[in-house]
Amino acid sequence: MSAPKLTQYKVLMFDVYGTLVDWETGILRGLEPILVGTPLASREAALTAYRNVEHDLQGRYPGMRYSELLARVHASLDARAHDRPEPAEPSGTTSASVQTSTGAIASATGAGPSESASPSPDAHTAFGQSIGAWPVFPDTRDALVALSKRFQLTVLSNVDRASFARTRRALEGPEDAPRFRFAAVYTAEDTGAYKPDPRAREYALRRVEAELGVRREEVLVVACSVSHDVKPAREIGLGTVWIARKGSLIGWDEAEGAKATFRFDTLGEMAEAVEREAKGE
Structure with a gap:
């Protein structure tokens, strides 16, 4: 069996706080x-x-x-x-x-x-x-813009809709000049469960298939937290990217993180890897 490729997926499903935002x-x-x-x-x-x-x-x-x-x-x-x-x-x-x-x-x-x-x-x-008001990681915005050119970007986050709204504006940019747009956002307020409860992920996967027409095997979960996202997503057969941000503590698990489909130290590194792969390098 050939090694999986980043570009074989159609949707990226992000954890936000810890992955995109320095919570x-x-x-x-x-x-x-x-x-x-x-x-x-x-x-x-x-x-x-x-x-x-x-x-x-x-x-x-x-x-x-x-x-x-x-x-x-x-x-x-x-x-x-x-x-x-x-x-x-x-x-x-x-x-x-x-x-x-x-x-x-x-x-x-x-x-x-x-x-x-x-x-x-x-x-x-x-x-x-x-x-x-929690700060965005320095590499996040440029990486999301680059990734949005090749994937539909979605969010599954343990926050509520109102709390995510300010973060969304910080990531996407102003309404009149957006950097990119998330194709879908699902919060704990929508799912009625907090990750790693499997009901949260299953809710998001059903919505992605119904709203975006993308099957679960075409969804790649991108997260820093191994315990909240990478491990439970891998255990149900999803492709996973561990963004192993240096110094992170919450959700860190080196042994389980090593089992992710892909690993990068930053989201910027992931975006660069996607571009290289797309160019056949």
């Missing part, structure tokens, strides 16, 4: 005010704690909007770092105690509206709404 830097910037001077202050400790809390909440509340889930992650990490009680469990709905109102977060953290809290409930909300 670890964005997360650390957002957490620094509450973690400085605590046992969770180091990069590894902060990101490990973040990953564990996020994963736990996503498993328990798959229907919770991601911006609200992030607000709850922030409140939980603040409590752990300062040896305070964890936020109360949501009641009534999956997002009852992580709504963006001050009173709701205050209730979750055990502080009333007139009591001082560190940080304020608004800080939890602000962290949850910071997604669109």
Whole structure:
């Protein structure tokens, strides 16, 4: 059997945060005010704690909007770092105690509206709404423009639609002068599940076939996170690209990543490889 080629695929299905966007830097910037001077202050400790809390909440509340889930992650990490009680469990709905109102977060953290809290409930909300401000990797935009000339570009992301909107504008460019356009975007809000739950990927694959007319064997999953994307996609027979960005921590798994169909250190390297392959080099 001949070796697979990048150009044999028709659709690229991207993970965004960690792959196109430097979410670890964005997360650390957002957490620094509450973690400085605590046992969770180091990069590894902060990101490990973040990953564990996020994963736990996503498993328990798959229907919770991601911006609200992030607000709850922030409140939980603040409590752990300062040896305070964890936020109360949501009641009534999956997002009852992580709504963006001050009173709701205050209730979750055990502080009333007139009591001082560190940080304020608004800080939890602000962290949850910071997604669109997370920095884009330097190679991302040019690589996406190049790849869009040969593939339909799609997204399967663990965020909500509103949170992705700002990132989408940063990646695609302004409406009147776009760099490229994503052919389809699917979020956890659409799928009703957070990756690596297989329901999220299956939802996206069904939509791609129905909307773009592309079969699953023609879809190539492109991601940095091995645990969220590369490993589960490979296990259901999809082609995979591991963007093994140097220094990444969340979702990193060297042994499983090595099993991906293709591996590159950056998206820019992948785009260059596609061009070489297309030219027969």
